[in-house]
Amino acid sequence: MTSDIAAILAIDGIATGAVYALVAIGTVLIFTVTRVIFIPFGDIAAFTALTLAALDAKRFPGTGTLVLVLACLATLVEIISLLRTNEPRLVPRALLLYLALPCAIVGAAWIVTRMDPPLAVRLVLALMLITPIAPLLDRIVFRPIADGTVLLLLTVSVALHFALVGLGLLFFGPEGVRTEPLTSLSTEIAGILISGQTMLIVIAALVFSGLLYLFFDFTLVGKSLRATAVNRTGSRLMGIRPARAGTIAYLLGSLMAGVSGILIAPVNTVFYDSGFLIGLKAFVGAIVGGLTSYPGAAIGAVGVGILESFASFESSALKDVIVFSLLIPILIWRSLSSLHSEEEIEE
Amino acid sequence: MSPMFAMTDVTVCYDHVEAVRNVSLSVEEGQIVTVIGPNGAGKTTLLMAAIGLLASRGRISFQGSEIGRMSVENRVERRLCLVPEKRELFSDMTVADNLLLGSYSLRDRSGVRQALDEVYDRFPRLRERQRQTAGTLSGGERQMLALGRALMAKPKLLMLDEPSLGLAPLIVREIFRTIASLRDLGVSILLVEQNARAALETADYGYVLETGEIVQSGPAKDLIHDPRLITAYLGGH
Numbered sequence: 001m002t003s004d005i006a007a008i009l010a011i012d013g014i015a016t017g018a019v020y021a022l023v024a025i026g027t028v029l030i031f032t033v034t035r036v037i038f039i040p041f042g043d044i045a046a047f048t049a050l051t052l053a054a055l056d057a058k059r060f061p062g063t064g065t066l067v068l069v070l071a072c073l074a075t076l077v078e079i080i081s082l083l084r085t086n087e088p089r090l091v092p093r094a095l096l097l098y099l100a101l102p103c104a105i106v107g108a109a110w111i112v113t114r115m116d117p118p119l120a121v122r123l124v125l126a127l128m129l130i131t132p133i134a135p136l137l138d139r140i141v142f143r144p145i146a147d148g149t150v151l152l153l154l155t156v157s158v159a160l161h162f163a164l165v166g167l168g169l170l171f172f173g174p175e176g177v178r179t180e181p182l183t184s185l186s187t188e189i190a191g192i193l194i195s196g197q198t199m200l201i202v203i204a205a206l207v208f209s210g211l212l213y214l215f216f217d218f219t220l221v222g223k224s225l226r227a228t229a230v231n232r233t234g235s236r237l238m239g240i241r242p243a244r245a246g247t248i249a250y251l252l253g254s255l256m257a258g259v260s261g262i263l264i265a266p267v268n269t270v271f272y273d274s275g276f277l278i279g280l281k282a283f284v285g286a287i288v289g290g291l292t293s294y295p296g297a298a299i300g301a302v303g304v305g306i307l308e309s310f311a312s313f314e315s316s317a318l319k320d321v322i323v324f325s326l327l328i329p330i331l332i333w334r335s336l337s338s339l340h341s342e343e344e345i346e347e
Numbered sequence: 348m349s350p351m352f353a354m355t356d357v358t359v360c361y362d363h364v365e366a367v368r369n370v371s372l373s374v375e376e377g378q379i380v381t382v383i384g385p386n387g388a389g390k391t392t393l394l395m396a397a398i399g400l401l402a403s404r405g406r407i408s409f410q411g412s413e414i415g416r417m418s419v420e421n422r423v424e425r426r427l428c429l430v431p432e433k434r435e436l437f438s439d440m441t442v443a444d445n446l447l448l449g450s451y452s453l454r455d456r457s458g459v460r461q462a463l464d465e466v467y468d469r470f471p472r473l474r475e476r477q478r479q480t481a482g483t484l485s486g487g488e489r490q491m492l493a494l495g496r497a498l499m500a501k502p503k504l505l506m507l508d509e510p511s512l513g514l515a516p517l518i519v520r521e522i523f524r525t526i527a528s529l530r531d532l533g534v535s536i537l538l539v540e541q542n543a544r545a546a547l548e549t550a551d552y553g554y555v556l557e558t559g560e561i562v563q564s565g566p567a568k569d570l571i572h573d574p575r576l577i578t579a580y581l582g583g584h
Contacts (some may be wrong), residue, residue, distance in 0.1 A: 085416075086416070220447065220448075220451065223440070223444055223447065223448055224448060224451055226437070226439075226440060226444075227437045227440065227448050230437045230438065230439050230440060231435055231436070231437055231438070233400065233431070233435050234435030234436060234437060235437075235448070236400070236419045236420060236423075237398065237419065237423065237428070237429055237431065237435060238423065238448050238449060238451045238452065238496075238500070239419075239420045239423035239424055239451050239452030239500070240420070240448070240451055241418075241420045
């Protein structure tokens with residue numbers, strides 16, 4: 001391998017890693033706030049790519065129907081739970097948040113699709129359609145078992161992933177899609193050609209991670225999410241509702257996953273079931289940070305991307321084997337080196 | 348007139364074991380009420396039920412409304428606050444952020460800056476350490492932070508669980524001075540303490556909790572001279 005090839009592989013790996021990093025950061029966010037290891041994040045990323053492809057082809061994406069079905073289910077679950085706890089006065093609010101808002105988004109998407117919107121509008125629409133899915137799934141599936149063990153939540157999360165893959169096939173069909181590149185620019189740095197798409201991926205990953213950092217450090221809502229992650233009982237005593245913190249975490253996490261889906265769509269062909277590998281590789285990255293550290297997850301994810309890039313050069317068939325084999329030494333290293341946190345001991 | 352806070356026939360069970368049995372107590376507006384008793388008597392359980400972290404049977408009323416079925420967060424929004432025995436600070440976050448989160452439940456954000464200054468004036472040590480993370484504080488500073496954080500929510504009733512636990516005598520005195528001074532601000536206090544003498548010296552009224560039941564109650568100044576309590580809890584003098 002010459003140094004030129006190594007440089008190209010490294011740049012390629014960093015770009016792939018940056019995509020994984022966005023999903024990994026979302027995974028850490030959800031896990032720390034809700035204790036759910038949200039496996040379907042990869043699916044959310046893939047669905048965003050498929051949604052964007054449908055919008056590009058001037059078709060109304062299947063995501064719309066999916067959101068409508070989930071919104072109806074979530075509204076039903078919420079209303080039943082409100083009636084059970086004897087809080088009927090909150091029903092109008094539930095109707096607004098769980099039914100009217102998602103329906104409004106789908107309605108807007110339906111209208112805009114007929115008007116041949118420019119790319120920027122299609123990108124925003126794809127993200128808007130995708131972000132309600134995870135919070136709605138949270139309301140339907142995870143909130144009723146929020147006090148369960150991490151293992152129970154993980155098991156349900158895996159089941160949810162398989163359900164989503166099935167729904168993906170139903171709503172998007174078996175064809176793979178590749179969207180048009182977001183930019184056709186390219187530049188040469190130190191003799192190596194770098195495509196605009198690659199730079200865009202890295203810049204987007206940096207911008208969104210930066211925005212998340214600002215949100216956590218400078219807003220009360222961001223701080224309340226961190227507080228919930230650090231100490232659930234303590235945050236409840238401040239009046240911070242874990243369920244609300246969870247919804248915000250799911251919204252933000254889906255946004256990160258959605259952005260990564262948009263970034264990866266012009267580079268890789270995305271199928272309805274492509275999400276699993278994206279999610280799993282992001283998960284490996286997140287594990288490097290112990291599922292609690294954002295910089296750790298980002299570094300881990302970029303590491304996974306670079307390793308994957310070099311592995312696919314050496315042996316395309318074995319690249320996934322090589323990447324996932326990395327998990328074993330990392331898990332051994334983490335279990336030997338990390339002390340268990342106070343909260344884990346309490347549980 | 349009904350008291351500002353009252354628990355009536357409250358029973359709390361852990362896995363079918365009654366940790367607290369038919370307890371009734373009340374706190375009047377502007378009063379400091381203490382619950383003393385030995386380790387394991389159910390004092391912490393009682394406060395956990397009052398804030399809603401543990402489910403209970405019986406009635407709990409606060410400012411005229413029944414709150415026994417409300418969530419913890421709804422009780423906090425009504426300005427019922429608990430400083431738990433474990434403090435439950437956000438250890439990875441700065442002192443300033445911990446205090447700011449104390450005000451999370453307030454709808455009106457205009458007074459937050461002023462409340463923060465008041466807490467810093469009350470505990471100058473916290474001002475010095477505002478950029479430090481809570482996990483790096485000493486035991487006394489942690490208790491000050493826990494108290495300060497609760498005060499940020501402008502509580503009407505502040506419940507304190509063992510505020511003197513594990514602290515040096517000098518700091519214990521400071522904490523109790525602070526508690527007494529809160530009464531002048533119109534904050535009612537329900538204080539649970541093993542340090543019975545300090546608690547009764549500060550409080551207006553006291554209850555004695557033993558094995559989950561109230562066995563005695565009365566004005567604090569009477570309890571402090573009660574021969575049985577002197578032998579059992581007040582060091583025999």
